[in-house]
Amino acid sequence: MTATSAPARDKVRSAGRSGVPAARRRWRLPFSPWHLVLLPASLVLLFPFGWMLATSVETQNEALHFPPVLIPHQIRLANYPDALNSAPFGHFFANSAIVAVTTVVCNLVLCSLAGYAFARFRFFGRTALFAVIMATLMVPFQVTMIPQFIIVKWLGVHVLAGVGIDHIGALILPNAATAFGIFFLRQFFRTLPIEYEESARVDGASRLTVLVRIVLPLAAPALATLAALTFLDSWNNFLWPLIAVTSTNKMTLPLGLATFQGAHQTEWTLMMAGNVMSLVPMLVIFFLAQRYFVRSVAATGLAGT
Amino acid sequence: MAVAVRRPAARRPSSRRPSARRVIGSEQFSGWAFVTPGVVIILLFGAVPIVWSAVMSFQRNNLLSPSTPFVGTANYRKMIHDPVVAQAIQHTLVYTVLFVPGTMLVGLFLAVAMNRKIRFISFYRTAAYATMAVSTISEAIVFIWLFDPSYGVVNYFLSAFGIPPQQFLNSPSEALYVIVIMTIWGWTGFSVVIYLAALQGVPQQLIEAASIDGAGPWQAFRRVTLPLLSPASLFLAVWLTINALQLFDEVYLSTQGGPLNATTVLVYYLYIQAFQQFNFGYASAIAYFLFLVIIVVTVIQFRVGRRFTYYRS
Numbered sequence: 182m183t184a185t186s187a188p189a190r191d192k193v194r195s196a197g198r199s200g201v202p203a204a205r206r207r208w209r210l211p212f213s214p215w216h217l218v219l220l221p222a223s224l225v226l227l228f229p230f231g232w233m234l235a236t237s238v239e240t241q242n243e244a245l246h247f248p249p250v251l252i253p254h255q256i257r258l259a260n261y262p263d264a265l266n267s268a269p270f271g272h273f274f275a276n277s278a279i280v281a282v283t284t285v286v287c288n289l290v291l292c293s294l295a296g297y298a299f300a301r302f303r304f305f306g307r308t309a310l311f312a313v314i315m316a317t318l319m320v321p322f323q324v325t326m327i328p329q330f331i332i333v334k335w336l337g338v339h340v341l342a343g344v345g346i347d348h349i350g351a352l353i354l355p356n357a358a359t360a361f362g363i364f365f366l367r368q369f370f371r372t373l374p375i376e377y378e379e380s381a382r383v384d385g386a387s388r389l390t391v392l393v394r395i396v397l398p399l400a401a402p403a404l405a406t407l408a409a410l411t412f413l414d415s416w417n418n419f420l421w422p423l424i425a426v427t428s429t430n431k432m433t434l435p436l437g438l439a440t441f442q443g444a445h446q447t448e449w450t451l452m453m454a455g456n457v458m459s460l461v462p463m464l465v466i467f468f469l470a471q472r473y474f475v476r477s478v479a480a481t482g483l484a485g486t
Numbered sequence: 487m488a489v490a491v492r493r494p495a496a497r498r499p500s501s502r503r504p505s506a507r508r509v510i511g512s513e514q515f516s517g518w519a520f521v522t523p524g525v526v527i528i529l530l531f532g533a534v535p536i537v538w539s540a541v542m543s544f545q546r547n548n549l550l551s552p553s554t555p556f557v558g559t560a561n562y563r564k565m566i567h568d569p570v571v572a573q574a575i576q577h578t579l580v581y582t583v584l585f586v587p588g589t590m591l592v593g594l595f596l597a598v599a600m601n602r603k604i605r606f607i608s609f610y611r612t613a614a615y616a617t618m619a620v621s622t623i624s625e626a627i628v629f630i631w632l633f634d635p636s637y638g639v640v641n642y643f644l645s646a647f648g649i650p651p652q653q654f655l656n657s658p659s660e661a662l663y664v665i666v667i668m669t670i671w672g673w674t675g676f677s678v679v680i681y682l683a684a685l686q687g688v689p690q691q692l693i694e695a696a697s698i699d700g701a702g703p704w705q706a707f708r709r710v711t712l713p714l715l716s717p718a719s720l721f722l723a724v725w726l727t728i729n730a731l732q733l734f735d736e737v738y739l740s741t742q743g744g745p746l747n748a749t750t751v752l753v754y755y756l757y758i759q760a761f762q763q764f765n766f767g768y769a770s771a772i773a774y775f776l777f778l779v780i781i782v783v784t785v786i787q788f789r790v791g792r793r794f795t796y797y798r799s
Contacts, residue, residue, distance in 0.1 A: 213604040222596060223613035226674060229628045230616070232639055236631065249639045295524035304517025310525060317532035321732055321780060323753055324773045327542065327766050328535030355531040358524035388516045417621040419735045424761055435623040439739055442627055449631055456627050460620060467619035468612070475615060478676060479683035 233460075237261070237453035244449045260454040267444075267451065270458050272430055273437035280352045280433055281415040287357035288411045289404055295358065296366030297392050301378070311367075318360040322420065329355055330424055351425040352433065356415065362407055369403035370396060409470065409477040416463060434459045543770035550764065561771035570747060570755055571772070577662060578751045582730040584666045585673075590722050592670060593677025594715070598707070600678065601685040611678075618675035622735035629668035630655060630740050658748035661741050665749060669736055673729075677722055684718035685711070713796040720791040724784055731780055752776050 210217075236244055238257050243250040264270065298304070299311050317325075330346075333355065337345010344350035373396060381391045397404065422436040432440065438459050445451050467474055509515055543561055547554040565571050600611050617625075633640050633654040641651040655661045688711055696706040734753040737743060743750035743758070752772065760769035 213602070215599050215602060215604060216606070218599050219596075219606075219610045222599070223610050226613045226617065226671070229625075229632060229671065232632060233628050245637050247637050248642050248645070249637060251639075291524035291527070295521040298517045298520035302513050302517035302520070304514045307517065310521065313533055314525065314528055317528055317536065319781075320532070320536050321728070321773075321777055323732065323756055324539055324770075324777050325532060325535035327760050327770055327773070328538035329531050330761075331538075332530065332535065354527070358527040360528055360532060363524055363528070387511070388520075392520075413618075419621070419623055419738075420757070423738075435621045435735075438621075438623050438627065442623075442630075442739065449634075449637070452627060453631065456624050460624050463619045463621070464616065467616070471612070471615060474618065475679050478618065478679045 230460075233453045233456055236449055237457045239450055241448065241450055245447075257450070260450045261458065264441075264451045264454040264458065268437060268441040268455060269430065270434075270437065270455060273432055273434045273459070274462060276349060276431065276437075277416055277433040277435075279349060281412050283353050284356050284415045285408050285411045287353065288359060288362045289408060291358040292362030292366050292407065293392065293397060293400075293404070295363045297370055297396060299363065299367045300370035301375070302388075314360045314363055318364060326421065326424060329421075333425060346425055347427050347431055349431060352418075352422055355421070356411075356418075359411070362411065365407055366400065366403060369400055373399050405473055406477040406480050409473045410481070413474070539770040539773060542767050543774050545767045547767035547770075548763075548765050554767070557767070561768045562775075564768060565771055565775060570750060571752075573747050574750050574752045574755045577749060578731060578733070581662060581666060581733060581751060582727055584663070585669055585730045586723060586726045588666065588670045589673045589677050589726055590719065592674055593681050593722070594719075596674065597678050597681030597685055598711075601682060611682075614678040615675045617672055618679070620672060622672060623739060625668055625672040626736045626739040629664065629671070633664050655740050656745055658746045661745060661749045665733075665736050665740065668740075669730075669733070673726065677726075680718055680722055681715065684715050688714045716791075716795040717797060720787070720795050723791065724787050727783055727787065728780055731776065731783070752779075 235251070235253060237260055239250060239253040239260075240257050243253055299307065333344065333351045334346045336354075337343075337348065337351065341350070342348065344354045377395050377399075378391050381395050382388075386394070417435060418433070419435045419439070422433050423439075426432055426436060429437070429440070438455060441455050442452060542554075544556055544558060545554045546557045546560070596614055600607060600614070632638055635641065635651060635653045635656055638654070640654070644650075644652065652660060654664050692710050692714070693706050696710045697703075701709065732753050733751050734757065737749050737751055737754045738757070741749040743754050753776065756769050756772045756776065759765045759772060
């Protein structure tokens with residue numbers, strides 16, 4: 182397609198003629214030569230995981246030794262209870278799980294409702310409202326975080342303590358619906374054939390029934406994608422919890438881990454044990470649902486292109 | 487569409503309170519009822535703060551004093567004369583210029599290598615994907631340990647090549663590059679996924695046609711595959727740049743902007759101004775400056791990218 186001009190094609194052909202037989206004459210590996218690239222690359226990518234695991238079962242003396250002890254002499258599992266004793270990782274994990282799951286559920290419900298209305302209903306102010314939502318999508322979090330902090334603080338004092346500063350609710354409410362979620366689902370709903378919805382309406386179903394019974398089942402892949410992306414975002418969010426939460430028992434995993442790191446700078450064995458504990462649940466979830474996560478991330482890329 | 491939806495509403499079985507039914511069943515009412523919960527949240531925590539911080543950027547607002555007088559463009563003028571802002575801009579740009587192409591090249595290379603059915607391929611792919619499950623904080627902690635100047639394993643590997651131990655995150659001239667490396671590792675899974683998805687959309691016939699025309703593997707890649715990947719490349723370039731300009735977590739954890747401000751990037755300085763010194767007005771001005779930079783860079787990328795991007799259909 183690009184090599185359509187005659188001189189370019191000639192160049193390609195002559196290069197090929199001298200190249201191909203030479204490659205055939207060469208000695209061939211018993212396996213694909215790509216393994217020679219992929220195996221070292223994978224080891225480099227996995228090395229940080231392995232090194233973290235190794236350090237987490239070393240003694241403090243082995244960890245603080247140069248040259249480093251690549252394979253610990255004995256497996257010291259006591260680092261894990263030690264880490265748990267110095268920071269409530271179970272608590273951090275529970276907080277992260279509560280925040281992430283609630284955020285995902287809220288997003289699925291609220292973004293489905295709003296996305297469906299924007300996709301199908303005509304109502305006063307629809308275009309203007311949608312434009313405002315799209316505008317917020319482009320603004321980085323750093324622009325909104327200071328007023329958001331003030332608003333959440335005010336809400337906690339004057340409306341409901343549970344959503345105020347230093348409460349779990351403060352980590353959920355501002356993200357309970359996202360402009361991205363509404364936009365994403367609206368786009369998907371618009372691709373669905375409207376005939377099913379119309380005939381259900383003819384049969385007397387309410388608009389909500391049509392959404393729940395007909396549209397959402399058809400939108401399952403989009404909902405799964407939104408759920409996976411929202412979950413990852415919520416789970417890894419650091420800056421907002423750092424601002425909104427100060428008590429240890431309200432911290433999510435990234436924040437708790439960061440605080441733990443600040444308090445145990447040189448205790449690398451404890452640090453790595455804590456890091457392993459905070460990573461393993463997410464790795465397990467990720468591998469169980471790898472297909473979904475990968476497809477979701479790929480979908481953002483394909484949607485963007 | 488509206489007509490088609492409205493028609494059945496009139497035919498609905500009658501109820502005891504037809505007028506209330508009609509209001510609740512109307513498209514106007516349902517539309518607002520459906521969007522209100524989500525939209526209220528987005529307006530309250532998205533739209534209102536955007537306007538509010540714009541206003542704040544023209545105020546002196548430092549939380550310690552009760553009044554917030556308007557000071558015109560004083561916060562913006564202060565930025566121009568603030569040497570740390572100049573440093574932060576420089577570090578942010580250096581970081582972005584290294585991180586974005588670095589991540590794209592690593593992702594492209596691995597995705598091309600993984601886009602084939604050979605043995606252990608799912609192991610290789612999983613090794614790359616696994617980095618997606620790692621939070622920025624976990625990533626930073628592991629890399630601080632790997633690059634520890636005294637006991638780190640990287641210095642040990644370097645010593646095998648006769649390179650003396652480096653200070654890495656403690657060195658003003660090296661710290662930013664260590665952060666580049668750790669973030670490239672963290673984003674590898676993401677860029678591999680994007681490129682693999684795009685590669686799977688490259689029609690095999692085109693590659694075959696190119697090789698029938700005599701193209702070698704490199705030429706087929708350079709002249710056929712790469713142009714077909716250009717939409718994915720543009721997406722990655724824009725997406726990674728937006729994220730790079732907002733770098734914060736790794737800096738907060740590994741260097742706190744040091745040593746000697748060597749890793750102070752824009753968002754880190756903004757955070758310090760906002761939540762350690764409580765200069766909300768000044769921090770808002772920095773935030774809006776960052777927003778402007780992101781918009782300008784993104785527009786330029788799309789403008790320039792359009793020239794090199796090849797869309798099928």
